[in-house]
Amino acid sequence: MLNLSVVLEDSARENPDGTAVVFGDLRLPYSLVNTVANQVANLLVSRGIGRGDKVALSCPNLPYFPFVYFGILKAGATVVPLNVLLQAREIAYHLEDSQARALFCFEGSPELPLGERGRAGFDQVDGAEHLIVLPAAASATESPYGETLWAALDGVSGEFETVQTSAEDTAVILYTSGTTGRPKGAELSHQNMLMNAMISDEMFPRQDKDVYLAALPLFHSFGQTVIMNAGFRRRAALVLMPRFEPVEALTLMGRENVTLFAGVPTMYWALLTAVHNGAGAAPASLVTAAAGGSALPVEVLKDFSATFGVGVLEGYGLSETSPVASFNQIGRPAKAGSIGTPVWGVEMKLIDDDWNTAGEFGEIAIRGHNIMKGYHNRPEDTAQVMRDGWFRTGDIARRDEDGYYYIVDRAKDMIIRGGFNVYPREIEEVLLTHPAVSLAAVVGVPHESHGEEVKAYVIRHADAAVTEEDLVAWCRETMAGHKYPRIVEFRDSLPMTATGKILKRELR
Numbered sequence: 001m002l003n004l005s006v007v008l009e010d011s012a013r014e015n016p017d018g019t020a021v022v023f024g025d026l027r028l029p030y031s032l033v034n035t036v037a038n039q040v041a042n043l044l045v046s047r048g049i050g051r052g053d054k055v056a057l058s059c060p061n062l063p064y065f066p067f068v069y070f071g072i073l074k075a076g077a078t079v080v081p082l083n084v085l086l087q088a089r090e091i092a093y094h095l096e097d098s099q100a101r102a103l104f105c106f107e108g109s110p111e112l113p114l115g116e117r118g119r120a121g122f123d124q125v126d127g128a129e130h131l132i133v134l135p136a137a138a139s140a141t142e143s144p145y146g147e148t149l150w151a152a153l154d155g156v157s158g159e160f161e162t163v164q165t166s167a168e169d170t171a172v173i174l175y176t177s178g179t180t181g182r183p184k185g186a187e188l189s190h191q192n193m194l195m196n197a198m199i200s201d202e203m204f205p206r207q208d209k210d211v212y213l214a215a216l217p218l219f220h221s222f223g224q225t226v227i228m229n230a231g232f233r234r235r236a237a238l239v240l241m242p243r244f245e246p247v248e249a250l251t252l253m254g255r256e257n258v259t260l261f262a263g264v265p266t267m268y269w270a271l272l273t274a275v276h277n278g279a280g281a282a283p284a285s286l287v288t289a290a291a292g293g294s295a296l297p298v299e300v301l302k303d304f305s306a307t308f309g310v311g312v313l314e315g316y317g318l319s320e321t322s323p324v325a326s327f328n329q330i331g332r333p334a335k336a337g338s339i340g341t342p343v344w345g346v347e348m349k350l351i352d353d354d355w356n357t358a359g360e361f362g363e364i365a366i367r368g369h370n371i372m373k374g375y376h377n378r379p380e381d382t383a384q385v386m387r388d389g390w391f392r393t394g395d396i397a398r399r400d401e402d403g404y405y406y407i408v409d410r411a412k413d414m415i416i417r418g419g420f421n422v423y424p425r426e427i428e429e430v431l432l433t434h435p436a437v438s439l440a441a442v443v444g445v446p447h448e449s450h451g452e453e454v455k456a457y458v459i460r461h462a463d464a465a466v467t468e469e470d471l472v473a474w475c476r477e478t479m480a481g482h483k484y485p486r487i488v489e490f491r492d493s494l495p496m497t498a499t500g501k502i503l504k505r506e507l508r
Contacts, residue, residue, distance in 0.1 A: 001164035001165065001166060001167075002165065002166065002167040002190045002191060002194065003073060003074070003076075003162050003163070003164065003165045003171075003190055004073050004171045004172075004190045004193045004194050004197075004229070005037070005070045005073040005074045005162055006194070007194070007197055007229050007230075007232045007233040008020075008030070008033065008034055008037065008066070008070045008232050009034060009162065010233070011030045011232055011233070011235045012030040012031050012033070012034035014235070015030055015235045016029060016030055016031035017029050017030075017031065018030050018235055018237075019237040020032075020033045020066075020232065020237065020238065021033060021063050021066065021237070021238050021240060022211075022237055022238065022239045022240065022256060023062065023063050023239075023240045026063065028063060030232075030235070033063075033066055033067065033070075034070075035158035036067040036071070036153075036158070037066070037067055037068075037069075037070035037071040037074055038071070038074065038157070038158050038159060038160035039071070039153045039156045039157065039158050039160075040067055040068055040070075040071025040072070040074075040075075040149075040153070041071045041072075041074035041075040041160045041162070041163075042156050042157050042160050043071070043132075043152055043153060043156055044071065044072065044075040044077060044102070045075055046156075047102070047129075047130055049075060049077055049101055049102060049130075050075055050076050050077060050163065051075075051076030051077065051163055051165060051169070052076070052077070052078070052169070052170075053076075053077045053078065053101050053102075054077065054078045054080050054098045054099050054100040054101060054173065055072045055077045055078065055079060055080065055100060055101065055102045055103075055104070056080040056081075056082055056094065056095055056098065056100040056102070056103045056104070056105075057069060057072070057079060057080065057081050057082065057103075057104045057219070058081075058082040058084055058086070058091065058103065058104070058105045058106060058114060058118055058219075059084065059104065059105070059106040059114075059134055059218075059219070060084050060106060060112075060217070060242040060243065061214050061215075061217065061218050061223075061240040061241055061242045062106065062134070062240060062242060063240065064104075064106065064134040064149070065218045065219075065228075065240075066218075066228060066232075066238075067149075068104045068134070068149075069081075069218075069228075073162075073171060074160055074162045074163065075163055076162075076163030076164075076165050076169075078169075078170045078171060078172065078173055079171065079172045079173070080094065080098045080100050080172075080173045080175075080185070081172070081174065081218070081219035081220075081224065082094055082175075082219060083175075083217075083219055083220075083498055084106070084112065084114060084217070084219065084498065085498045086117065086121075087117055087121075088116075088117045088118075088120035088121040088124070089121070089124075090121070091103075091117055091118060091120075091121025091122070092120075092121040092122075092124035092125050093182070093183075094175060094183070094185075095121060095122065095125040095127075095128050096124075096125050096127070097182075097183075097185060097376070097377070098173050098175075098185055098376060099127060099377075100125075100127070100128055101127065101128065101129050101130065102128065102129060102130035102131070102132065103118060103121075103122050103128060103130070103131050103132070104132045104134060104149070105118030105119075105122075105131065105132070105133060105134065105145070106118075106133075106134040106136070107133050107134060107135050107136040107143050107145060108136065109136060115133055115143065115144070115145040116145065118131065118133075118145065119131065119145040119146060131145070131146045131147070132146070132147055132148070132149050132152055133145050133146050133147065133148045133149065134148075134149050135148045135149070135150065141154075165190055166190070167189060167190055167191040168189050168190075168191065168373070169189060169190055170187045170188065170189060170373065171188060171189060171190040171192070171193045172188045172193055172224075173185040173186065173187055173188070173376055174186045174188060174221050174224075174319040175319075176319055176320070184375040184376070184378055184381055185375060185376035185377075185378075186319045186320045186372040186374075186375060186376075187372055187373040187374055187375070187376050188322055188372050188373070189373055191369065192322045192369065192370055192371070192372065192373075193225065193229065193322055194229075195322075195345070195369045195370065196225050196229075196322035196323070196324050196370050197225055197229035197230045197233055198230075198233065199324060199343050199344055199345075200225055200226045200229070200230035200324055201230040201231075201233045201234050203290075203313075203315075203324075203327055203329060203330065203343070204260060204288045204290070204313075204330070205287065205288060205330060206234065207259045207287060209237075209257075209259075210231075210234055210235075210236035210237070210259050210260060211236060211237045211239060211256055211257055211258045211259050211260070211285075212227050212231040212236050212237070212238050212239065212258070212259070212260045212261075212262075213239050213241065213249065213252060213253060213256075213258045213260070213261050213262075214227045214228065214231075214238045214239060214240045214241060215241045215244045215249055215261070215263060215267065216244075216262060216263060216264070216267075216499065217498055217499055220498070220499045221317070221318075221319045221322065221323035222262065222264070222292055222293055222317070222323055222499070223262075223499075225322060225323060225324065226262050226290065226292075226323075226324065227262055236259075236260075237256075239252055239256045239258060244263075244267055244270075244500065246267075246270040246271050246273065246274040246279075246280065247274050247279045247280050249261075249267075249271065250271065250274060250275070250279075250280030250281065250282070250283065251280065253283035253285065253286060254281065254283045254284075254285070257283075257285040258283060258285055258286060259285055259286065259287045259288065260286075260287065260288040260289075260290070261286060261288070261289050261290075262289070262290040262291070262292070263289075263290075263291060263293075263500070264291070264292065264293035264294060264499060264500040264501060265291060265293070265294055265295065265296045265297060265300060265500075266439075266496060266500040266501070266502065267500050268289075268291060268296065268300050268301075268304050268312070269300055269438070269439055271304070271308075272300065272303055272304055272307060273438065275307055275308075276307075277462070282307055282308040282309065283308075286308060286309075286310050287310065288310070288313070289304065289308065289310045289311070289312045289313065290312070290313045290314075290315060290327075291312050291313070291314045291315070292314065292315045292316060292317060292323075292324075293499060293500065293501055294501050294502075295337075295339075295407045295425050296312065296314050296337075297428060297429055297432045298336050298337045298429055298432075299429070299432040299433060300432070301314070301336055301337070302336065311334055313327060313328045313329075313334060313340075314327075314328055314334075314337075314338065314339055314340065315327035315328065315339060315340060316339035316340070316364075316395075316405070316407065317370075318393060319372075320371070320372045320385075320391055320393075321366055321370045321371060321372070321391065321393075322370040322371075322372070323370075324343055324370065325342065325343065325346055325348065325366050325368075325370060326339050326340045326341055326342050326343060326346070326348060326405055327339070327340045327341075327343055328340035328341075329341065329343070335400075335402075335404050337406060337429075338400075338404040338405060338406050339397075339404075339405050339406065339407055340404060340405070341403050341404055341405070342366075342368070343370075345368050345369045345370075346366060346367070346368035346369070346370055347366070347367045347368055348364055348365065348366050348367075348405060349362075349364075349365050349390075350362025350363065350364065350365070350397060350398075350399060351363050351365045351390075351392065355387055355390075355392070360398060361396055361397070361398050361408060362396070362397070363392055363393065363394065363395065363396055363397075364392075364393045364395045364396075364397050364405065365390045365391065365392045365393065366390065366391050366393060367388075367389045367390045367391070371386070371389065371391045372391070374386065394410060394412065395407055395409075395410055396408040396409050396410070396414065396423070407425065408423045408425060408426070409423040409424055409425045409426075413443075413504060415442075415443070415444035415452050415454055416444070416451055416452055417444070417447075417450050417451065417452050417453065417454060417482055417483075418450040418451065418482060422444070422454055422482065422483050424441075424442035424443065424444075424504075425442075426483070427440075427442040427454065427456065427475075427479065427483060427484070427485060428440045428441065428442050428456075430475070430478055430479060431456060431458065431471075431475070431485075434466070434471065434474060435461075435464075436460050436461055436464035436465075436466035436471070437458055437459075437460065437461070437464075437466075437471075438458075438459045438460060438461045438464075439458070439459040439494065440456055440457065440458045440459070441456070441457045441494055441502045441504060441507055442454060442455065442456050442457075442485060443455055443457070443504050443507050443508050444508070445487065445508065453486055453487060454483065454484065454485040454486060454487070455485055455486075455487040455488075455489065456471075456475075456485040456487070456488045456489070457489050457490075457491050457494060457507055458471065458488055458489070458490050458491070459490070459491055459492065459493065459494065460490060468488040468489070468490065471488045472484070472485065472486060472487075472488055494507070495507065
């Protein structure tokens, strides 16, 4: 029998007074986090929710998140984390699709009216029975959107015997972004999640007192596994940021002596921009920096390493892989631009469209303890991406002679110009070597004769005066004729997801 909540319970038993969560002036010990999670579990069981039931959680990086997340797991139920940017209609879809019986929803603010959206979405779903509001005022017992957590927990015991779940029971349902249709829920077992947390913990060097900056959303697989679950297993302190902001992140790193930062490429770019503009300083305490979520441009990696004095370990994974599948690992040389080698217990290979082993380039396929059980109630979708234990990712890569993998691009992002394949990431990497370019995103746009044309969206450095014509001319001299962007559009910002990935579908 196995339950993912052991990552909290073990630390609460062995290090009860150690700081688990830092939020503003709050310093919450492991014993308290575990006690409140026990109360949540007791609450759920009292309302008839137990092993195998689904419970949704819509909350930014606040202490509520681990309270409720681990409380759901302790009750034997399945956590369904929801992106806090979802609108009411989307919340209703996720509740309906996952068959969630309850929703814990942060009350929010005028800028992020989560409570209003949550209430509206909940009311559209007949199978959703219980709505518990996580109040914006820390101890509030009333909310216009429904029963609050603290009112519901009044008088509830802080002792609870965790429900013994099977290693193959579903611990978490993580919804994919839905870029190719309606979002699908990847079912991840207790074994999937616990093994990935253990590996994520052991990938990084330990300090006498580890402090993790939780800037990645905990509702997302990267932040959930690599920061929260692995951090709790390590008995580290988690410094919570509800919303990433680079200057505040630098301030928190310095004030709380953060030793580990993990982020997506745009976070690294934002931190560098803040430091270079004199808005913050690189912290002396930082020992480990990890990147994932999407490809980290080599120029950004080099700049961060030089500016912060810390090498960036780049890795790779998806919601369907719990998420970590490969990493530049301790004890082996790190290679700039590479997602490293498969982590322990995981295999990777390159395949073609028919699942045959590919040559120089191919789609990454993964097999191991990290692979999801399948998409919730979607056997046909599951069958399209899984065969003989292998999961096909949709990411095109190459592998070098040392077994290191390099992402070339998402298969769906590849541009076909005049019959030639053009990989946007390659163009973006070259654009970032131009002294005037701060950030770039390349997409394909319709073209009458070529099928698609290459277009670059570019954010210039603050003092740059380069024109569109100048940059196109430079690209023409730097890249092959079928690759260079004929169209350049300057932007002050680029559309991004809640996790910091550039939304290329909006640029298209």
